Amino acid sequence: MATVTEPVDLTNCDREPIHLLGAIQPIGFLLTVSSQWVVERASANLAGFLGIAPEAAIGQPLDALIGAQAVHNFRNRIAMLRGEDAVERIFGCVLRDDLAGFDIALHISDGQIVIEAEPASDEHGDATNTVRSMIARLDQAQGLERFLNEGARMIRGLAGYDRVMVYRFDEDGSGEVAAEACRSGIGSFKGLHYPATDIPAQARRL
Known part of the structure; x- marks a missing residue:
């Protein structure tokens, strides 16, 4: 019997649950804990990093897996979070x-x-001074256009990407490349407009 497949069209990507990823990169592990610091989820590769199977970790207090001092540090950092998208490192x-x-x-x-969590890298160090310097330079930018251009340039310098774009969405979901920083020789996308179908709704929410 032939298998019926869904026709491919521009709306298919709108149904892809990219905001509900079921996997992580193998370079690190992931845990989720309750407000009482009890492990509720664990990545399948946990044993490779902590020596504890994920099935055995679930339901355990976090300080049964890692040291009490580390848990104390986590508590302090969580208390510093501000806003639903905030991250502490x-x-x-x-x-x-x-x-x-x-x-x-x-x-x-x-x-x-x-x-x-992932094994520590010497590349990161303390990012505090870098972030402070970036914020100070953005504070000195005159006008929105210069602010966006400077932000794109600094992110490209920090990440080392060939191109960094600042994408501004309109109310209907369409958008415009409002600012850009890129290496020479690859052309510019600045000022180009794209329809709402170019970036799915769930990606825009992210």
Whole structure:
């Protein structure tokens, strides 16, 4: 019997649940804990980093997996979060005495505390001074256009991408490349307009 497949058209991507990812990159692990700091979810690769199977971790207090000092540091950073999209980062965090350091990202999603961790990298260091410098330069920008251009330029310098664009959405979902920083020789997208179908609604919300 032939298999009936859904026709491919421009609306298909609107139904792709890109905001509900079911996997993480293998370079690190992920945990979610309740407000009581009990593990509720764990990535399948947890044992490779903490030596504990994800099935065994679920339902355990977080300090049964990592050290009490690390949990204390997490609590302090979570208390500093402001806004639903806020993220707190800890570089070179010691989770347990028998483990090397990890770079940590903490945020809250649907009432759960999400902990993302990957082995510490010397590339990051303390980002505080870099961020302060970027904010200071943006504060000096005169007018919105210069602000956007300077922001794109600084992000490109920080990330090393070939191109960084600032995309401005209209009320109908269409958009315009309002600012751009790119390496020479690859052309410019600045000023180009794109229809709402170019970026799905769930991607715009992200």
